[in-house]
Amino acid sequence: MSRQTVEFSVTAAERLNETLNAFLQIDREGALQRAEELERSGNVGPLAGIPIAVKDNICVKGMQASCGSKILGDYHPPYNATVIERLTNAGAVVIGKTNCDEFAMGSSNENSAFGPVRNPWDTTRVSGGSSGGSATAVAAGIVPVALGSDTGGSVRQPASLCGVVGMKPTYGRNSRYGLVAFASSLDQVGVFAREVEDVARVLGVIAGRDPQDATTADVPVPDYTASLTGDVKGARIGFPRALFGKGLDDEVKNSVESVVDVYRDLGAEIVDIELPNAGYAIAVYYIIATAEASSNLARFDGVRYGFRAEDAPELRQMYRKTRAQGFGPEVKRRIMLGTYVLSAGYYDAYYRKAQQVRTLIKNDFLKAFASCDAIITPTSPTPAFAIGEKTDDPLAMYLNDIYTVTANLAGIPGISVPCGLSSERLPIGFQLLGPYWSEDQLLKFAHAYEQLKPFNERPPISAS
Amino acid sequence: MPITQSDIEKVAELAHLELGEEELKTLGPQLAEIVDYVEQLNELDTTNVEPAIGGLTPEGERTETSRPDEIFGSLGQKIALAEAPDPAEGHFRVPKVL
Numbered sequence: 001m002s003r004q005t006v007e008f009s010v011t012a013a014e015r016l017n018e019t020l021n022a023f024l025q026i027d028r029e030g031a032l033q034r035a036e037e038l039e040r041s042g043n044v045g046p047l048a049g050i051p052i053a054v055k056d057n058i059c060v061k062g063m064q065a066s067c068g069s070k071i072l073g074d075y076h077p078p079y080n081a082t083v084i085e086r087l088t089n090a091g092a093v094v095i096g097k098t099n100c101d102e103f104a105m106g107s108s109n110e111n112s113a114f115g116p117v118r119n120p121w122d123t124t125r126v127s128g129g130s131s132g133g134s135a136t137a138v139a140a141g142i143v144p145v146a147l148g149s150d151t152g153g154s155v156r157q158p159a160s161l162c163g164v165v166g167m168k169p170t171y172g173r174n175s176r177y178g179l180v181a182f183a184s185s186l187d188q189v190g191v192f193a194r195e196v197e198d199v200a201r202v203l204g205v206i207a208g209r210d211p212q213d214a215t216t217a218d219v220p221v222p223d224y225t226a227s228l229t230g231d232v233k234g235a236r237i238g239f240p241r242a243l244f245g246k247g248l249d250d251e252v253k254n255s256v257e258s259v260v261d262v263y264r265d266l267g268a269e270i271v272d273i274e275l276p277n278a279g280y281a282i283a284v285y286y287i288i289a290t291a292e293a294s295s296n297l298a299r300f301d302g303v304r305y306g307f308r309a310e311d312a313p314e315l316r317q318m319y320r321k322t323r324a325q326g327f328g329p330e331v332k333r334r335i336m337l338g339t340y341v342l343s344a345g346y347y348d349a350y351y352r353k354a355q356q357v358r359t360l361i362k363n364d365f366l367k368a369f370a371s372c373d374a375i376i377t378p379t380s381p382t383p384a385f386a387i388g389e390k391t392d393d394p395l396a397m398y399l400n401d402i403y404t405v406t407a408n409l410a411g412i413p414g415i416s417v418p419c420g421l422s423s424e425r426l427p428i429g430f431q432l433l434g435p436y437w438s439e440d441q442l443l444k445f446a447h448a449y450e451q452l453k454p455f456n457e458r459p460p461i462s463a464s
Numbered sequence: 465m466p467i468t469q470s471d472i473e474k475v476a477e478l479a480h481l482e483l484g485e486e487e488l489k490t491l492g493p494q495l496a497e498i499v500d501y502v503e504q505l506n507e508l509d510t511t512n513v514e515p516a517i518g519g520l521t522p523e524g525e526r527t528e529t530s531r532p533d534e535i536f537g538s539l540g541q542k543i544a545l546a547e548a549p550d551p552a553e554g555h556f557r558v559p560k561v562l
Contacts, residue, residue: 078543171519172527185518211531217524283502294479301480303556308549315561320482332481336472337495339479341502353505355515360508362516394494395501411519436521 002049006035006093009051012142012463013096019461020118022127022136024056025064026096034093046205048091053137053146056097057104058189059178060084063094067180068102068112068130071300071326073307081178082213083147083189083206090205095143098133102328103297104149104182106130107157107400108390111330116387119162120459121426125384128158131192135162138192139427141463145202146192151182152285153379153404155190156416160379160429163418163455165446166192167199170436171411172217174203175210183292184215186285186408196417196447200224203439219437227440228447233267235445238372240275243403249382255420255428256378259449263376266448273368273375277360278406282398284361285405287341287354293331294338300326333394362410369435374445376432377403379416383426403431413439417446418455427457467496 010028017023031051038049054060057067059077061084066072084094101111109117109132117132119125120140127136131148135158138146148155150168159166168190176187189206193199201224208221239260244253264270302308302322309321327335341350368375381402390397407414413436416429434442472492476483483491545551550558 073549075547078539078546170521172521172524185520209527214527214529215518215520215524216527217521218527219523277508280505280508283505286498287502287505298480302549303558305547306549313559315559316480317482318559319480323480324482324484327481329487332483332487333491333494335479335481336475336491337498340467340471340475340495340499343475343478350502352515353510354502355517356510356513357505357508358516359513360510395497398498408519409516411521411524436523 002035002038002093003032005049006031006051006095009095009143013137016140016142016461016463019123020120020136020140021115022099022117022133022140022142023053023096024066024099024114024133027063027094030062031093031095038091038093043091045089045091046201047087050092050145051095051143052087052092053096053098053134053143054084054094055100055131055134055148057100057149057180058084058147060094060097063097065097065180068100068114069326069328069331070113071307071323072305075306077178079178082175082210084178086206098131098137098146100133101130102331103180103293104130104151104154105293105330105334107153107397109133110387110391111328113328119384120461121163122384123461124386125426126161126387128161128380128384130154132158134192135159135164135166138164138194139459140461141458144193145198148190148192149179150188150190150408151186152289152408153401155192156404156414156431157380157400159192159416161384161427163427163457163459164192164194165196165199165415165417166190167203167415168407168413169203169207169439170413172215173207173413173439175213175216177210177212181296183289184296185292186289196443196450197225197228200228200443222440224440224443227444229444230448230451232263232445232448235268236271236372237263237268238271238273238368238375240273240375240377242274243278243377247381247402248378251422252378252382252428256376256430259419259430260376262449262452266452271372273372275364275368275406277357277364280357281361281406281409282402284354284357284409285401286337286398287350288358290334290338291342291351292338294335294342297331297335358409361406365410365412373441374432374434374438376430379403379429379431383422383424383428407433412436413442415442415446417449419453421457467492467499
């Protein structure tokens with residue numbers, strides 16, 4: 001049984017990859033071998049025989065980890081990320097590594113050194129990013145589940161643009177050991193699936209304290225599937241009216257507002273809330289994320305792994321040439337910005353200031369959650385845009401993350417759920433944000449909506 | 465704050481990035497635009513606001529992270545060097561430093 005399921009996924013991945021460019025590596029032989037071993041061993045783990053796709057910035061032993069970059073060359077990590085260790089122990093079979101924006105920096109997947117992922121709903125459009133390959137692999141029915149990483153919306157935004165469910169848990173819920181670091185205080189591993197229940201199942205397997213990551217918290221992992229009761233009577237859903245204004249596409253606005261009506265019909269109470277500093281989130285994010293990235297990416301220097309530039313007879317010259325040839329334009333831009341905001345004389349003006357405003361944003365949420373159990377917003381201000389449309393304007397691209405970055409800054413969990421198609425048949429998603437450790441509630445609310453309004457549409461490019 | 469060409473060159477030096485003529489020309493205005501955008505934070509009065517120290521939750525901050533000082537397995541020299549661009553006799557070889 002495992003073998004058949006895994007073979008279906010591998011074959012679909014191979015067949016559709018020319019069109020979608022969702023995978024950077026498809027491991028047919030390895031995956032089939034693991035599926036056979038699994039059948040022989042009689043593993044009856046909670047994910048026995050489930051094929052999964054993994055973003056190429058998460059280490060899977062024996063497979064590549066390019067992070068969508070040239071600087072890692074043909075790097076094959078010698079160990080598994082903790083989340084992979086837990087998934088495989090539960091019986092899941094990794095079938096391949098998915099395309100992503102270089103080092104997870106981007107909102108469209110156009111920053112991959114290996115070309116953009118194409119949206120299965122319209123291949124002239126972006127998949128979203130940075131975990132675009134994982135979102136696409138699930139949307140196209142290649143795999144039921146995929147892992148991504150979310151630093152400013154990189155799971156939720158592509159989930160929204162591809163019409164699947166995507167969740168970023170509380171900071172410290174999932175181990176980051178074996179996830180290649182972009183911005184360590186914001187990064188979390190997240191889960192994609194077609195249905196909320198599968199997200200709950202997978203999160204339950206990967207979540208929890210890991211001694212290898214000191215930022216994971218000692219908080220019990222509940223049975224997330226047990227919370228999917230469909231009952232949201234009396235739940236208080238916060239509605240931040242001010243975020244439904246300028247810059248938001250009309251169709252997205254209408255679609256998400258109709259989700260609010262659904263919750264009201266289900267017996268939830270809709271509460272008006274304010275997040276007064278949300279408008280500053282992008283500015284805060286692009287200081288903190290780039291500062292952390294400039295430090296984290298210092299390790300790519302051509303010494304211990306990956307690519308090294310030739311024709312550099314002196315050490316410092318080798319560093320400079322390796323990084324110049326190995327990194328793409330967006331990564332260079334962010335390293336430069338991060339180095340600038342941390343450099344002597346500017347630290348207080350930028351980095352310290354950003355961390356102070358981050359406190360204000362956190363406090364906004366704490367205050368809001370005193371009067372509600374979850375907050376509803378759009379996930380992305382627009383449906384999927386055209387490939388090439390925003391590549392010349394980095395700032396316009398950054399504004400795609402307006403609804404998602406606040407969760408990373410505050411460390412709170414968020415989930416994106418499909419809520420319909422635009423007039424151009426492009427998926428629209430809504431986002432629920434919750435207090436720390438409220439994954440069970442968010443999954444419950446998302447699932448209740450899904451029960452009433454299941455998203456049964458399938459993209460034109462699909463495995464089945 | 466305007467970003468000059470020499471600022472860009474200095475930052476590139478700090479970041480160990482060799483930038484071409486074209487890159488220097490495009491990065492300057494792009495960074496200037498982004499820096500101009502992030503300076504909107506100056507509208508906010510943050511006197512007496514504690515800077516956030518990271519993404520940690522209160523539960524995360526309380527989590528005990530020390531452990532007994534015990535030896536456990538590591539990759540070992542051979543595996544640790546396997547991905548190096550230029551390993552030599554159990555070491556990472558680099559071009560001359562001086």
